[in-house]
Amino acid sequence: NAGVTQTPKFRILKIGQSMTLQCTQDMNHNYMYWYRQDPGMGLKLIYYSVGAGITDKGEVPNGYNVSRSTTEDFPLRLELAAPSQTSVYFCASSYDLAFFGQGTRLTVV
Amino acid sequence: KQEVTQIPAALSVPEGENLVLNCSFTDSAIYNLQWFRQDPGKGLTSLLLIQSSQREQTSGRLNASLDKSSGRSTLYIAASQPGDSATYLCAASYSGAGSYQLTFGKGTKLSVIP
Numbered sequence: 001n002a003g004v005t006q007t008p009k010f011r012i013l014k015i016g017q018s019m020t021l022q023c024t025q026d027m028n029h030n031y032m033y034w035y036r037q038d039p040g041m042g043l044k045l046i047y048y049s050v051g052a053g054i055t056d057k058g059e060v061p062n063g064y065n066v067s068r069s070t071t072e073d074f075p076l077r078l079e080l081a082a083p084s085q086t087s088v089y090f091c092a093s094s095y096d097l098a099f100f101g102q103g104t105r106l107t108v109v
Numbered sequence: 110k111q112e113v114t115q116i117p118a119a120l121s122v123p124e125g126e127n128l129v130l131n132c133s134f135t136d137s138a139i140y141n142l143q144w145f146r147q148d149p150g151k152g153l154t155s156l157l158l159i160q161s162s163q164r165e166q167t168s169g170r171l172n173a174s175l176d177k178s179s180g181r182s183t184l185y186i187a188a189s190q191p192g193d194s195a196t197y198l199c200a201a202s203y204s205g206a207g208s209y210q211l212t213f214g215k216g217t218k219l220s221v222i223p
Contacts, residue, residue, distance in 0.1 A: 004152075031209065033210075033211070035213075040215065041215070042198075042213045042214060042215040042216065043198075043200075043211075043213040045210060045211070045212075048210060058210070090152060090153065092153075092211075094209070094211075096141060096158055096160075097143070097155050097158050098143060098145075098153075098155060098200070098211060099155065100145075100152040100153040100154075100155075101152055102151060102152040103150075103151070103152050
């Protein structure tokens with residue numbers, strides 16, 4: 001049972017580059033989330049989705065985009081990467097209990 | 110806006126001690142409250158989930174309580190072990206715009222000294 005799988009685990013981007021963080025879950029959960037975690041700041045919600053085709057902004061959506069074409073997949077797109085996007089990114093899915101992926105550590109230089 | 114606070118930010122205890130981690134939230138209209146464990150460089154692992162209609166949940170040496178009226182939850186760890194060393198986060202789930210969103214505290218970093 002894979003749960004929530006995120007790729008890649010690590011990535012270094014140059015300022016202005018773009019990338020997509022992949023997230024897939026095999027638990028048939030409708031709810032999926034993207035969080036970023038910065039030292040001393042806790043987890044902040046970037047975007048969330050309540051089902052295929054439905055997404056909405058969280059607390060810190062600027063500089064990011066998402067899509068949800070299937071129940072399983074919820075990719076996060078970074079356009080024009082900035083140093084402020086250096087962080088650890090977590091994808092999660094839930095019914096009641098929330099299940100988290102192992103995270104993507106992103107550095108923008 | 111829901112805010113979740115965890116105090117203390119760090120805690121160090123000798124092995125075998127019983128301990129309590131605290132979590133407070135500002136909006137009592139929560140859907141549920143979850144406790145997570147995070148090991149360094151890893152994702153979050155769910156420990157306990159308390160529905161808004163429940164008062165407590167137990168799993169092994171862990172017991173979590175919920176008091177909505179006071180906006181507080183506690184995680185009790187019995188007979189602590191060095192393997193319990195990790196950061197513990199609580200998250201309050203509330204209903205907004207047709208979805209259920211988790212708001213996290215900043216966590217308590219626990220060190221259990223052998």
